[in-house]
Amino acid sequence: MKIKMTSVYVDDQDKALRFYTQVxxxxxxxxxxxxxxxxxxxxxxxxxxxTELQLALNGNPAAKAYQQAMFQQGQPAAMFFTDxxxxxxxxxxxxxxxxxxxxxxxxxxxxxxxxxxxxxxxxLTQLARYAH
Numbered sequence: 561m562k563i564k565m566t567s568v569y570v571d572d573q574d575k576a577l578r579f580y581t582q583v584x585x586x587x588x589x590x591x592x593x594x595x596x597x598x599x600x601x602x603x604x605x606x607x608x609x610x611t612e613l614q615l616a617l618n619g620n621p622a623a624k625a626y627q628q629a630m631f632q633q634g635q636p637a638a639m640f641f642t643d644x645x646x647x648x649x650x651x652x653x654x655x656x657x658x659x660x661x662x663x664x665x666x667x668x669x670x671x672x673x674x675x676x677x678x679x680x681x682x683x684l685t686q687l688a689r690y691a692h
Contacts, residue, residue: 566612580676
């Protein structure tokens with residue numbers, strides 16, 4: 561069994577696509593519509609056949625309430641792993657992203673938190689390297 565897709569609710573799919581591709585650097589994988597429904601996913605350019613992130617419209621009242629509650633509690637909607645959180649922080653910040661937490665050392669990792677412009681917090685995580 562494999563995890564091939566996960567979703568994050570967004571309040572505007574066009575704005576989300578711009579942010580996740582132009583600011584974070586992901587690549588658009590799927591984008592098609594049927595009636596009012598739009599299926600939109602992005603992937604890491606490092607793993608084009610890897611796990612897809614669906615940018616799902618929060619049109620459902622339960623989805624919108626969940627998204628807003630998570631944001632208000634400071635909980636990330638998604639966590640992305642990197643080998644260079646400080647470098648990614650500088651690159652993404654230079655592209656206009658608003659960070660709520662700069663790279664910060666926590667137990668076993670360094671994390672940074674930013675707003676995705678579509679109602680979510682995103683956490684960047686770099687795992688600490690331990691000598692064995």
